[in-house]
Amino acid sequence: SQQGEEDPQALSIQEGENATMNCSYKTSINNLQWYRQNSGRGLVHLILIRSNEREKHSGRLRVTLDTSKKSSSLLITASRAADTASYFCATENYGGSQGNLIFGKGTKLSVKP
Amino acid sequence: DGGITQSPKYLFRKEGQNVTLSCEQNLNHDAMYWYRQDPGQGLRLIYYSQIVNDFQKGDIAEGYSVSREKKESFPLTVTSAQKNPTAFYLCASSFRSWAGTEAFFGQGTRLTVV
Numbered sequence: 001s002q003q004g005e006e007d008p009q010a011l012s013i014q015e016g017e018n019a020t021m022n023c024s025y026k027t028s029i030n031n032l033q034w035y036r037q038n039s040g041r042g043l044v045h046l047i048l049i050r051s052n053e054r055e056k057h058s059g060r061l062r063v064t065l066d067t068s069k070k071s072s073s074l075l076i077t078a079s080r081a082a083d084t085a086s087y088f089c090a091t092e093n094y095g096g097s098q099g100n101l102i103f104g105k106g107t108k109l110s111v112k113p
Numbered sequence: 114d115g116g117i118t119q120s121p122k123y124l125f126r127k128e129g130q131n132v133t134l135s136c137e138q139n140l141n142h143d144a145m146y147w148y149r150q151d152p153g154q155g156l157r158l159i160y161y162s163q164i165v166n167d168f169q170k171g172d173i174a175e176g177y178s179v180s181r182e183k184k185e186s187f188p189l190t191v192t193s194a195q196k197n198p199t200a201f202y203l204c205a206s207s208f209r210s211w212a213g214t215e216a217f218f219g220q221g222t223r224l225t226v227v
Contacts, residue, residue, distance in 0.1 A: 031213040042119075042203055042218035043156075050213065088155065092213055100171070101146070101205075101216055105155035 004032075004089040004104030012110040019076040021107040023089030024069075030092045032065055033101070034074050037086045046074075046087075081113045116140070119204050119219035125227050126191065126198060134189045134222045136204035143208065145187035146216065149173060150201040159202075162187055191224065199226050 007022045023032070031050045035043040049056045049065045049072065056063045062075040076083055086106040093102065117138040126132045136145065144163050148156040158171030162181040176195025181187055187206075191198045201223050205216040 033215065035216075035218075040201075040221070040223075042220045043205075043216075044218070045215035048213060048215060090156075090216075100158060100161060102158070103148070103156040105153065 004091055004102065006087070006089055006104045006107040008107060009105070010108045010110070012112065013079060015079060015081055015111055015113050017079055019079050019083070019109055019111070021074045021087050021109070023072045023074070023104055025072075025089075025091050025104075026070065027091075027093055029067075032063075032072050033090045033092070034061075034063060034072075035088045035090060035103075037088065037106070039085075043088065076109075079109075079111045081111050083109060084111045085109060117204060117206050117217050117219045119202075119222050121222060122220065124222055124224045126224060127227060129193045131190055131192050132224070134191070134202055134204075134224070136187045136189065136219060137185055138187075138206045138217070139185060140206060140208070140217060141184070142206035142217070143184070144206060145181070146205040146207075147171075147177070147179065147187070147189045148203045148205065150203060150221075156203065159189065198224055200224060 004023045004025045033048045034046045037043045047058050049063050060077045065072045086108045088103050088106045090101045090103045120135045146161040147159040157173050159177050160179045162168035178190045203221050204219045207216045208214045
């Protein structure tokens with residue numbers, strides 16, 4: 001079962017612009033995580049936000065979480081060509097199978113130099 | 114140099130053949146996971162294990178089997194019962210499966226049926 005749903009499916013921007021990706025989910029969560037995947041490679045963890053947090057920053061990344069709307073957003077500021085990748089949200093569900101991370105289908109980001 | 118290693122990177126399987134994908138981690142993580150990734154489908158959970166000698170089915174376990182005899186190792190066997198095994202397989206591990214910690218991924222194995 002796919003829990004998270006990212007929006008948009010694909011995003012193309014110019015270097016220096018900001019990129020915003022959204023994730024919606026269906027059930028109560030313990031935490032929500034964002035991962036990045038370069039083409040043909042494994043995923044790399046970017047940031048984790050717990051259900052009692054509303055906003056978190058890490059470098060050029062800003063994540064928000066709205067549990068009332070069951071949604072999260074990932075903002076990448078001042079994007080670079082090297083940010084080109086697919087971005088996935090993953091939820092660890094409250095009361096669900098322990099440690100079962102459920103991933104969305106991802107947003108494919110293309111940053112043009 | 115700590116990490117999670119998957120091998121081989123590319124694997125070709127003939128019809129009716131079982132193949133085993135290797136996943137090894139030296140991060141001292143308790144939990145390990147296998148995901149399958151198809152184009153446009155995101156990641157789907159096949160099996161996961163929270164502790165040695167214990168594992169649970171994920172959403173798409175049919176046609177797959179696993180073992181967890183050692184903490185460091187979580188091999189995945191794709192059996193002949195899996196009718197559409199061509200996909201990108203990702204192994205991951207995390208320190209404590211119930212603590213909300215990040216998952217570390219291997220670089221993946223691309224399996225193709227020939």
